[in-house]
Amino acid sequence: MTTNSQSQSQQYQSQSRRNRAHLSQFNTTQIHLRNPFVVTFWSLMSPGLGYFMQDRTLKAFVTVIWGIFINVKAQINLAIVYSFTGRFDLAKSVVDKRWFILYLAVYVYGIWDGYRGTVDLNKQYRLADLEDAKLQTFNIASWDINFMDKRSPWVAVMWSAFMPGLGYLYLHKVVSGLFMIGWSIIVLYMSHALEAIHLTLICRFPEAKAALDTEWLLYLPATYAFAMMDCYIDAVENNKLFEKEQSQFLREEYPIAGFKMPRLSQE
Template identity: 30%
Template sequence: MASKNRHLLANISVFGISQLKYQSPYMVAWWSAVFPGFGHYLLCQYLRGTLLTLAEVIINTLAHINEAMVYSFSGQFELAKSVIEPKWAFGYLAIYLIAVGDSFRSAIYQNKLHQLALLEYKGNHTVHISPIEIQYIEKKNPLIGALYSFFFPGLGQLYNQRFGLAFYAMFWWWIYLILSNFHESILFLWHGRLEDSISILHPHWLLFMPSVLFGSIYFTYRTTIEHNRLFQIEQQHYLMKRYQQARLRIFS
Protein backbone atom coordinates (compact mmCIF):
# COMPACT_ATOMS: atom_id res chain seq x y z
CA MET A 1 0.00 0.00 0.00
CA ALA A 2 1.09 3.58 -0.65
CA SER A 3 0.86 4.35 3.10
CA LYS A 4 3.83 2.03 3.79
CA ASN A 5 6.16 4.07 1.59
CA ARG A 6 8.69 6.07 3.58
CA HIS A 7 9.08 8.39 0.59
CA LEU A 8 5.78 8.82 -1.23
CA LEU A 9 6.15 9.19 -5.00
CA ALA A 10 2.79 10.87 -5.63
CA ASN A 11 -0.38 11.96 -3.92
CA ILE A 12 -3.85 12.37 -5.42
CA SER A 13 -6.12 14.87 -3.71
CA VAL A 14 -9.22 16.82 -4.57
CA PHE A 15 -7.01 19.46 -6.23
CA GLY A 16 -5.13 17.07 -8.51
CA ILE A 17 -1.90 15.06 -8.58
CA SER A 18 1.26 16.16 -6.80
CA GLN A 19 4.35 14.07 -7.43
CA LEU A 20 8.09 13.89 -6.99
CA LYS A 21 9.82 13.92 -10.36
CA TYR A 22 13.33 14.28 -11.71
CA GLN A 23 13.94 17.71 -13.24
CA SER A 24 16.90 19.80 -14.29
CA PRO A 25 17.57 22.31 -11.48
CA TYR A 26 18.81 24.76 -14.11
CA MET A 27 15.51 24.58 -16.01
CA VAL A 28 13.55 25.08 -12.79
CA ALA A 29 15.73 28.08 -11.88
CA TRP A 30 15.31 29.48 -15.41
CA TRP A 31 11.52 29.51 -15.09
CA SER A 32 11.82 31.15 -11.68
CA ALA A 33 13.92 33.84 -13.32
CA VAL A 34 11.36 34.25 -16.11
CA PHE A 35 8.50 34.66 -13.63
CA PRO A 36 9.06 34.11 -9.88
CA GLY A 37 6.83 31.26 -8.75
CA PHE A 38 6.88 29.29 -12.01
CA GLY A 39 9.84 27.19 -10.89
CA HIS A 40 7.99 26.24 -7.71
CA TYR A 41 4.94 25.27 -9.77
CA LEU A 42 7.15 22.82 -11.66
CA LEU A 43 8.12 21.35 -8.29
CA CYS A 44 4.43 20.98 -7.31
CA GLN A 45 4.92 23.58 -4.57
CA TYR A 46 1.69 25.31 -5.47
CA LEU A 47 1.11 27.46 -2.40
CA ARG A 48 4.50 29.14 -2.39
CA GLY A 49 4.38 29.37 -6.20
CA THR A 50 1.07 31.22 -6.03
CA LEU A 51 2.31 33.59 -3.33
CA LEU A 52 5.45 34.33 -5.35
CA THR A 53 3.48 35.05 -8.53
CA LEU A 54 1.26 37.44 -6.57
CA ALA A 55 4.36 39.11 -5.13
CA GLU A 56 5.85 39.41 -8.63
CA VAL A 57 2.80 41.20 -10.03
CA ILE A 58 2.17 43.46 -7.03
CA ILE A 59 5.75 44.53 -6.28
CA ASN A 60 6.67 44.81 -9.97
CA THR A 61 3.72 47.15 -10.42
CA LEU A 62 4.61 49.27 -7.39
CA ALA A 63 8.30 49.45 -8.39
CA HIS A 64 7.52 50.11 -12.11
CA ILE A 65 10.02 47.42 -13.15
CA ASN A 66 8.36 46.65 -16.49
CA GLU A 67 8.14 50.32 -17.49
CA ALA A 68 11.84 50.74 -16.70
CA MET A 69 12.62 47.69 -18.83
CA VAL A 70 10.69 49.14 -21.78
CA TYR A 71 12.59 52.43 -21.55
CA SER A 72 15.90 50.56 -21.23
CA PHE A 73 15.17 48.45 -24.32
CA SER A 74 14.50 51.63 -26.30
CA GLY A 75 17.69 53.30 -25.08
CA GLN A 76 15.95 55.87 -22.85
CA PHE A 77 18.06 55.19 -19.77
CA GLU A 78 17.32 58.47 -18.00
CA LEU A 79 13.59 57.78 -18.19
CA ALA A 80 14.23 54.24 -16.95
CA LYS A 81 16.04 55.58 -13.89
CA SER A 82 13.42 58.21 -13.19
CA VAL A 83 10.46 55.83 -13.32
CA ILE A 84 11.90 53.25 -10.90
CA GLU A 85 10.58 53.41 -7.32
CA PRO A 86 13.63 52.50 -5.15
CA LYS A 87 11.74 51.61 -1.96
CA TRP A 88 9.98 48.79 -3.83
CA ALA A 89 12.73 47.92 -6.31
CA PHE A 90 15.24 46.74 -3.68
CA GLY A 91 12.64 44.47 -2.09
CA TYR A 92 11.70 43.15 -5.51
CA LEU A 93 15.33 42.29 -6.26
CA ALA A 94 15.71 40.39 -2.98
CA ILE A 95 12.55 38.34 -3.50
CA TYR A 96 13.47 37.66 -7.14
CA LEU A 97 16.95 36.31 -6.34
CA ILE A 98 15.78 34.24 -3.38
CA ALA A 99 12.95 32.71 -5.47
CA VAL A 100 15.45 31.62 -8.12
CA GLY A 101 17.89 30.22 -5.57
CA ASP A 102 15.21 28.45 -3.55
CA SER A 103 13.73 26.72 -6.61
CA PHE A 104 17.22 25.56 -7.67
CA ARG A 105 17.97 24.15 -4.21
CA SER A 106 14.54 22.50 -3.93
CA ALA A 107 14.89 20.88 -7.36
CA ILE A 108 18.20 19.25 -6.36
CA TYR A 109 16.72 17.84 -3.16
CA GLN A 110 13.51 16.68 -4.84
CA ASN A 111 15.59 14.75 -7.38
CA LYS A 112 17.13 12.83 -4.47
CA LEU A 113 13.71 12.20 -2.93
CA HIS A 114 12.45 11.02 -6.32
CA GLN A 115 15.19 8.39 -6.54
CA LEU A 116 14.44 7.16 -3.02
CA ALA A 117 10.72 7.03 -3.74
CA LEU A 118 11.33 4.90 -6.83
CA LEU A 119 13.57 2.48 -4.90
CA GLU A 120 10.99 2.11 -2.12
CA TYR A 121 7.92 2.14 -4.36
CA LYS A 122 5.14 -0.14 -3.10
CA GLY A 123 2.23 1.19 -5.12
CA ASN A 124 0.13 4.32 -5.23
CA HIS A 125 -3.53 5.16 -5.06
CA THR A 126 -4.82 5.73 -8.58
CA VAL A 127 -8.25 7.26 -7.84
CA HIS A 128 -9.44 9.86 -5.34
CA ILE A 129 -13.20 10.22 -4.96
CA SER A 130 -14.65 13.04 -2.87
CA PRO A 131 -18.11 14.65 -2.71
CA ILE A 132 -16.97 17.53 -4.93
CA GLU A 133 -14.40 16.04 -7.31
CA ILE A 134 -13.05 12.81 -8.79
CA GLN A 135 -9.32 12.68 -9.55
CA TYR A 136 -7.42 9.82 -11.16
CA ILE A 137 -4.19 8.91 -12.94
CA GLU A 138 -4.74 8.83 -16.70
CA LYS A 139 -2.56 8.77 -19.81
CA LYS A 140 -2.92 11.90 -21.94
CA ASN A 141 -1.31 13.58 -24.92
CA PRO A 142 1.25 16.25 -23.89
CA LEU A 143 0.85 18.11 -27.20
CA ILE A 144 -2.91 18.43 -26.68
CA GLY A 145 -2.34 19.91 -23.23
CA ALA A 146 0.24 22.34 -24.60
CA LEU A 147 -2.17 23.37 -27.35
CA TYR A 148 -4.89 24.11 -24.81
CA SER A 149 -2.47 26.38 -22.91
CA PHE A 150 -1.45 28.10 -26.15
CA PHE A 151 -5.03 29.12 -26.90
CA PHE A 152 -5.71 30.26 -23.33
CA PRO A 153 -3.33 29.82 -20.35
CA GLY A 154 -5.04 27.76 -17.67
CA LEU A 155 -6.88 25.41 -20.01
CA GLY A 156 -3.86 23.10 -20.11
CA GLN A 157 -3.90 22.85 -16.31
CA LEU A 158 -7.60 22.04 -16.52
CA TYR A 159 -6.71 19.30 -19.03
CA ASN A 160 -4.40 17.86 -16.37
CA GLN A 161 -7.16 18.13 -13.73
CA ARG A 162 -5.32 20.73 -11.68
CA PHE A 163 -8.44 22.90 -11.59
CA GLY A 164 -7.42 25.29 -8.78
CA LEU A 165 -4.31 26.40 -10.65
CA ALA A 166 -6.28 26.37 -13.93
CA PHE A 167 -8.83 28.95 -12.82
CA TYR A 168 -6.14 31.02 -11.08
CA ALA A 169 -4.19 31.19 -14.36
CA MET A 170 -7.32 31.91 -16.40
CA PHE A 171 -8.30 34.72 -14.03
CA TRP A 172 -4.90 36.44 -14.34
CA TRP A 173 -4.77 35.97 -18.10
CA TRP A 174 -8.04 37.88 -18.36
CA ILE A 175 -6.56 40.61 -16.15
CA TYR A 176 -3.52 40.90 -18.44
CA LEU A 177 -5.70 40.96 -21.56
CA ILE A 178 -7.95 43.69 -20.17
CA LEU A 179 -5.31 45.96 -18.61
CA SER A 180 -2.90 45.67 -21.57
CA ASN A 181 -5.68 46.47 -24.09
CA PHE A 182 -4.41 43.53 -26.11
CA HIS A 183 -7.72 42.66 -27.77
CA GLU A 184 -8.37 46.27 -28.80
CA SER A 185 -4.85 46.46 -30.21
CA ILE A 186 -5.44 43.33 -32.30
CA LEU A 187 -8.67 44.82 -33.67
CA PHE A 188 -6.90 48.04 -34.70
CA LEU A 189 -4.13 46.00 -36.32
CA TRP A 190 -6.74 43.90 -38.15
CA HIS A 191 -8.16 47.10 -39.67
CA GLY A 192 -4.72 48.35 -40.72
CA ARG A 193 -4.43 51.03 -38.02
CA LEU A 194 -0.89 50.17 -36.94
CA GLU A 195 -0.14 53.39 -35.02
CA ASP A 196 -3.39 53.14 -33.04
CA SER A 197 -2.66 49.48 -32.39
CA ILE A 198 0.72 50.31 -30.85
CA SER A 199 -0.36 53.42 -28.95
CA ILE A 200 -3.25 51.74 -27.16
CA LEU A 201 -1.08 48.99 -25.66
CA HIS A 202 -0.12 49.25 -21.99
CA PRO A 203 3.51 48.00 -21.84
CA HIS A 204 3.54 47.21 -18.12
CA TRP A 205 0.82 44.56 -18.37
CA LEU A 206 1.83 43.43 -21.85
CA LEU A 207 5.30 42.40 -20.63
CA PHE A 208 3.81 39.84 -18.25
CA MET A 209 2.02 38.01 -21.05
CA PRO A 210 4.85 36.23 -22.96
CA SER A 211 6.22 34.74 -19.74
CA VAL A 212 2.80 33.58 -18.62
CA LEU A 213 1.87 32.15 -22.03
CA PHE A 214 5.03 30.14 -22.63
CA GLY A 215 5.34 29.20 -18.97
CA SER A 216 1.84 27.77 -19.04
CA ILE A 217 2.59 25.82 -22.24
CA TYR A 218 5.81 24.35 -20.83
CA PHE A 219 4.26 23.53 -17.45
CA THR A 220 1.32 21.73 -19.05
CA TYR A 221 3.57 19.78 -21.42
CA ARG A 222 5.93 18.65 -18.65
CA THR A 223 3.12 17.85 -16.23
CA THR A 224 1.33 15.65 -18.78
CA ILE A 225 4.54 13.73 -19.46
CA GLU A 226 5.11 13.17 -15.74
CA HIS A 227 1.50 12.03 -15.22
CA ASN A 228 1.98 9.52 -18.05
CA ARG A 229 5.21 8.30 -16.44
CA LEU A 230 3.43 7.90 -13.11
CA PHE A 231 0.69 5.91 -14.87
CA GLN A 232 3.32 3.59 -16.37
CA ILE A 233 5.13 3.12 -13.05
CA GLU A 234 1.91 2.25 -11.25
CA GLN A 235 0.73 -0.09 -14.01
CA GLN A 236 4.10 -1.87 -14.15
CA HIS A 237 4.14 -2.30 -10.37
CA TYR A 238 0.60 -3.66 -10.31
CA LEU A 239 1.19 -6.16 -13.12
CA MET A 240 4.43 -7.40 -11.58
CA LYS A 241 2.75 -7.85 -8.21
CA ARG A 242 -0.39 -9.43 -9.69
CA TYR A 243 1.29 -11.87 -12.08
CA GLN A 244 4.71 -12.53 -10.56
CA GLN A 245 3.72 -16.11 -9.64
CA ALA A 246 1.92 -16.79 -12.94
CA ARG A 247 3.38 -19.22 -15.45
CA LEU A 248 2.75 -18.07 -18.99
CA ARG A 249 2.34 -20.90 -21.52
CA ILE A 250 2.23 -19.94 -25.17
CA PHE A 251 2.13 -23.55 -26.45
CA SER A 252 0.36 -26.39 -24.62
Protein backbone atom coordinates in the same frame (compact mmCIF):
# COMPACT_ATOMS: atom_id res chain seq x y z
CA MET B 1 -17.52 10.70 0.58
CA THR B 2 -14.76 13.19 1.31
CA THR B 3 -13.82 11.30 4.46
CA ASN B 4 -13.48 8.04 2.51
CA SER B 5 -11.31 9.82 -0.06
CA GLN B 6 -9.02 11.20 2.62
CA SER B 7 -8.72 7.83 4.37
CA GLN B 8 -7.85 6.19 1.07
CA SER B 9 -5.12 8.78 0.49
CA GLN B 10 -3.77 8.28 4.02
CA GLN B 11 -3.72 4.52 3.45
CA TYR B 12 -1.43 4.91 0.44
CA GLN B 13 0.83 7.36 2.29
CA SER B 14 1.13 5.15 5.38
CA GLN B 15 2.40 2.22 3.33
CA SER B 16 5.66 3.90 2.38
CA ARG B 17 8.26 6.31 3.63
CA ARG B 18 8.26 8.42 0.45
CA ASN B 19 5.57 8.84 -2.20
CA ARG B 20 6.03 9.85 -5.81
CA ALA B 21 2.54 11.24 -6.28
CA HIS B 22 -0.63 12.32 -4.53
CA LEU B 23 -4.10 12.48 -6.10
CA SER B 24 -6.61 14.82 -4.49
CA GLN B 25 -9.98 15.84 -5.85
CA PHE B 26 -8.50 19.12 -7.11
CA ASN B 27 -4.94 18.28 -8.05
CA THR B 28 -2.37 15.70 -9.11
CA THR B 29 0.91 16.41 -7.34
CA GLN B 30 4.04 14.44 -8.09
CA ILE B 31 7.80 14.59 -7.81
CA HIS B 32 9.99 13.65 -10.75
CA LEU B 33 13.43 14.45 -12.09
CA ARG B 34 13.69 18.09 -13.12
CA ASN B 35 16.55 20.13 -14.53
CA PRO B 36 17.58 22.60 -11.78
CA PHE B 37 18.80 25.11 -14.37
CA VAL B 38 15.43 25.13 -16.16
CA VAL B 39 13.65 25.80 -12.86
CA THR B 40 16.20 28.52 -12.09
CA PHE B 41 15.62 30.10 -15.50
CA TRP B 42 11.86 30.40 -14.95
CA SER B 43 12.42 31.73 -11.44
CA LEU B 44 14.61 34.35 -13.08
CA MET B 45 11.92 35.20 -15.63
CA SER B 46 9.23 35.79 -12.99
CA PRO B 47 9.02 35.09 -9.24
CA GLY B 48 6.93 32.01 -8.49
CA LEU B 49 7.17 30.19 -11.83
CA GLY B 50 9.91 27.92 -10.50
CA TYR B 51 7.63 26.86 -7.66
CA PHE B 52 4.91 26.02 -10.20
CA MET B 53 7.35 23.65 -11.90
CA GLN B 54 8.06 21.97 -8.54
CA ASP B 55 4.31 21.54 -7.81
CA ARG B 56 4.70 23.68 -4.67
CA THR B 57 1.40 25.42 -5.26
CA LEU B 58 1.02 27.59 -2.16
CA LYS B 59 4.53 29.01 -2.48
CA ALA B 60 3.89 29.65 -6.17
CA PHE B 61 0.63 31.55 -5.57
CA VAL B 62 2.04 33.72 -2.79
CA THR B 63 5.25 34.52 -4.67
CA VAL B 64 3.51 35.29 -7.96
CA ILE B 65 0.99 37.65 -6.32
CA TRP B 66 3.74 39.28 -4.27
CA GLY B 67 5.95 39.69 -7.37
CA ILE B 68 3.15 41.28 -9.41
CA PHE B 69 2.22 43.72 -6.65
CA ILE B 70 5.79 44.86 -6.00
CA ASN B 71 6.60 44.96 -9.72
CA VAL B 72 3.71 47.32 -10.40
CA LYS B 73 4.57 49.51 -7.42
CA ALA B 74 8.26 49.70 -8.37
CA GLN B 75 7.43 50.05 -12.12
CA ILE B 76 10.10 47.50 -12.96
CA ASN B 77 8.48 46.34 -16.21
CA LEU B 78 8.13 49.93 -17.38
CA ALA B 79 11.82 50.49 -16.70
CA ILE B 80 12.62 47.32 -18.69
CA VAL B 81 10.58 48.62 -21.64
CA TYR B 82 12.45 51.94 -21.57
CA SER B 83 15.77 50.08 -21.34
CA PHE B 84 14.90 47.94 -24.39
CA THR B 85 14.22 51.12 -26.38
CA GLY B 86 17.46 52.79 -25.30
CA ARG B 87 15.89 55.38 -22.97
CA PHE B 88 18.10 54.56 -20.00
CA ASP B 89 17.71 57.88 -18.18
CA LEU B 90 13.93 57.53 -18.32
CA ALA B 91 14.18 53.92 -17.13
CA LYS B 92 16.26 55.03 -14.17
CA SER B 93 13.85 57.82 -13.25
CA VAL B 94 10.64 55.73 -13.23
CA VAL B 95 11.85 53.06 -10.79
CA ASP B 96 10.63 53.51 -7.22
CA LYS B 97 13.74 52.53 -5.28
CA ARG B 98 11.89 51.80 -2.03
CA TRP B 99 9.74 49.14 -3.66
CA PHE B 100 12.58 47.91 -5.91
CA ILE B 101 14.86 47.03 -2.99
CA LEU B 102 11.97 45.19 -1.35
CA TYR B 103 11.44 43.27 -4.61
CA LEU B 104 15.10 42.37 -5.00
CA ALA B 105 15.51 40.23 -1.85
CA VAL B 106 12.59 37.86 -2.54
CA TYR B 107 13.43 37.75 -6.26
CA VAL B 108 16.98 36.54 -5.56
CA TYR B 109 15.69 34.11 -2.92
CA GLY B 110 13.25 32.60 -5.43
CA ILE B 111 16.09 31.97 -7.89
CA TRP B 112 18.28 30.38 -5.22
CA ASP B 113 15.44 28.31 -3.76
CA GLY B 114 14.35 27.17 -7.22
CA TYR B 115 17.75 25.59 -7.84
CA ARG B 116 18.25 24.26 -4.30
CA GLY B 117 14.73 22.88 -4.00
CA THR B 118 14.94 21.10 -7.36
CA VAL B 119 18.21 19.39 -6.42
CA ASP B 120 16.68 18.22 -3.14
CA LEU B 121 13.46 17.02 -4.79
CA ASN B 122 15.47 15.05 -7.35
CA LYS B 123 17.20 13.24 -4.48
CA GLN B 124 13.84 12.51 -2.86
CA TYR B 125 12.48 11.19 -6.14
CA ARG B 126 15.38 8.76 -6.60
CA LEU B 127 14.79 7.39 -3.10
CA ALA B 128 11.02 7.16 -3.67
CA ASP B 129 11.56 5.42 -7.01
CA LEU B 130 13.82 2.83 -5.38
CA GLU B 131 11.18 2.24 -2.71
CA ASP B 132 8.56 1.82 -5.45
CA ALA B 133 5.62 2.69 -3.20
CA LYS B 134 2.14 1.76 -4.33
CA LEU B 135 0.52 4.56 -6.34
CA GLN B 136 -2.97 5.91 -5.87
CA THR B 137 -5.00 5.70 -9.09
CA PHE B 138 -8.46 7.06 -8.24
CA ASN B 139 -9.98 9.71 -6.00
CA ILE B 140 -13.68 10.49 -5.84
CA ALA B 141 -14.98 13.20 -3.53
CA SER B 142 -17.83 15.66 -3.15
CA TRP B 143 -16.46 18.33 -5.49
CA ASP B 144 -14.65 16.41 -8.21
CA ILE B 145 -13.27 13.11 -9.48
CA ASN B 146 -9.60 12.57 -10.22
CA PHE B 147 -8.02 9.50 -11.75
CA MET B 148 -4.70 8.48 -13.24
CA ASP B 149 -4.87 8.31 -17.01
CA LYS B 150 -2.77 8.92 -20.12
CA ARG B 151 -3.12 12.37 -21.65
CA SER B 152 -1.61 13.87 -24.79
CA PRO B 153 1.19 16.40 -24.11
CA TRP B 154 0.43 18.26 -27.34
CA VAL B 155 -3.24 18.64 -26.45
CA ALA B 156 -2.13 20.22 -23.17
CA VAL B 157 0.15 22.57 -25.14
CA MET B 158 -2.66 23.46 -27.54
CA TRP B 159 -5.08 24.44 -24.77
CA SER B 160 -2.35 26.42 -23.00
CA ALA B 161 -1.71 28.30 -26.26
CA PHE B 162 -5.39 29.29 -26.41
CA MET B 163 -5.44 30.43 -22.78
CA PRO B 164 -2.83 29.76 -20.08
CA GLY B 165 -4.49 27.58 -17.46
CA LEU B 166 -6.64 25.42 -19.75
CA GLY B 167 -3.79 22.95 -20.13
CA TYR B 168 -3.63 22.59 -16.35
CA LEU B 169 -7.37 21.90 -16.23
CA TYR B 170 -6.90 19.23 -18.92
CA LEU B 171 -4.28 17.60 -16.66
CA HIS B 172 -6.60 17.94 -13.64
CA LYS B 173 -4.54 20.55 -11.85
CA VAL B 174 -7.65 22.53 -11.07
CA VAL B 175 -6.28 25.03 -8.54
CA SER B 176 -3.25 25.93 -10.65
CA GLY B 177 -5.41 26.12 -13.78
CA LEU B 178 -7.97 28.49 -12.29
CA PHE B 179 -5.21 30.68 -10.84
CA MET B 180 -3.43 30.87 -14.21
CA ILE B 181 -6.66 31.65 -16.05
CA GLY B 182 -7.48 34.45 -13.62
CA TRP B 183 -3.96 35.87 -13.89
CA SER B 184 -4.08 35.72 -17.72
CA ILE B 185 -7.43 37.53 -17.82
CA ILE B 186 -6.02 40.33 -15.64
CA VAL B 187 -2.92 40.71 -17.83
CA LEU B 188 -4.89 40.60 -21.10
CA TYR B 189 -7.33 43.20 -19.80
CA MET B 190 -4.75 45.58 -18.30
CA SER B 191 -2.45 45.36 -21.33
CA HIS B 192 -5.32 45.95 -23.82
CA ALA B 193 -3.81 43.10 -25.85
CA LEU B 194 -7.13 41.84 -27.24
CA GLU B 195 -8.13 45.37 -28.21
CA ALA B 196 -4.80 45.80 -30.02
CA ILE B 197 -5.30 42.46 -31.82
CA HIS B 198 -8.75 43.59 -32.99
CA LEU B 199 -7.37 46.91 -34.28
CA THR B 200 -4.51 45.08 -36.02
CA LEU B 201 -6.92 42.74 -37.81
CA ILE B 202 -8.78 45.71 -39.28
CA CYS B 203 -5.45 47.33 -40.29
CA ARG B 204 -5.56 50.23 -37.82
CA PHE B 205 -1.95 49.78 -36.79
CA PRO B 206 -1.20 53.18 -35.18
CA GLU B 207 -4.28 52.84 -32.96
CA ALA B 208 -3.30 49.27 -32.03
CA LYS B 209 0.16 50.44 -30.99
CA ALA B 210 -1.27 53.33 -28.98
CA ALA B 211 -3.79 51.09 -27.20
CA LEU B 212 -1.17 48.73 -25.77
CA ASP B 213 0.03 49.09 -22.19
CA THR B 214 3.58 47.78 -22.55
CA GLU B 215 4.14 47.54 -18.80
CA TRP B 216 1.46 44.84 -18.52
CA LEU B 217 2.14 43.40 -21.98
CA LEU B 218 5.60 42.34 -20.81
CA TYR B 219 3.99 39.66 -18.61
CA LEU B 220 2.39 37.83 -21.55
CA PRO B 221 5.38 36.15 -23.27
CA ALA B 222 6.61 34.49 -20.08
CA THR B 223 3.07 33.50 -19.04
CA TYR B 224 2.21 31.81 -22.34
CA ALA B 225 5.63 30.19 -22.87
CA PHE B 226 5.77 28.87 -19.32
CA ALA B 227 2.22 27.47 -19.34
CA MET B 228 2.83 25.58 -22.60
CA MET B 229 6.19 24.16 -21.50
CA ASP B 230 5.07 23.21 -17.99
CA CYS B 231 1.88 21.51 -19.20
CA TYR B 232 3.86 19.52 -21.76
CA ILE B 233 6.29 18.30 -19.08
CA ASP B 234 3.43 17.53 -16.65
CA ALA B 235 1.59 15.49 -19.28
CA VAL B 236 4.73 13.46 -20.09
CA GLU B 237 5.43 12.79 -16.41
CA ASN B 238 1.78 11.87 -15.71
CA ASN B 239 1.96 9.33 -18.52
CA LYS B 240 5.15 7.86 -17.01
CA LEU B 241 3.39 7.66 -13.65
CA PHE B 242 0.46 5.83 -15.26
CA GLU B 243 2.85 3.29 -16.79
CA LYS B 244 4.64 2.79 -13.47
CA GLU B 245 1.34 2.03 -11.75
CA GLN B 246 0.42 -0.48 -14.47
CA SER B 247 3.82 -2.12 -14.04
CA GLN B 248 3.25 -2.38 -10.29
CA PHE B 249 -0.16 -3.93 -10.80
CA LEU B 250 1.13 -6.55 -13.24
CA ARG B 251 4.05 -7.47 -10.98
CA GLU B 252 1.71 -7.95 -8.01
CA GLU B 253 -1.05 -9.80 -9.83
CA TYR B 254 1.12 -11.95 -12.12
CA PRO B 255 4.37 -12.47 -10.19
CA ILE B 256 5.29 -15.88 -11.65
CA ALA B 257 7.66 -15.62 -14.60
CA GLY B 258 6.22 -18.69 -16.30
CA PHE B 259 2.58 -17.60 -15.97
CA LYS B 260 0.65 -17.97 -19.23
CA MET B 261 -2.09 -15.51 -19.97
CA PRO B 262 -5.48 -17.23 -20.54
CA ARG B 263 -6.63 -17.32 -24.14
CA LEU B 264 -9.99 -17.87 -25.74
CA SER B 265 -10.63 -21.37 -27.06
CA GLN B 266 -9.82 -21.84 -30.73
CA GLU B 267 -13.25 -23.40 -31.15
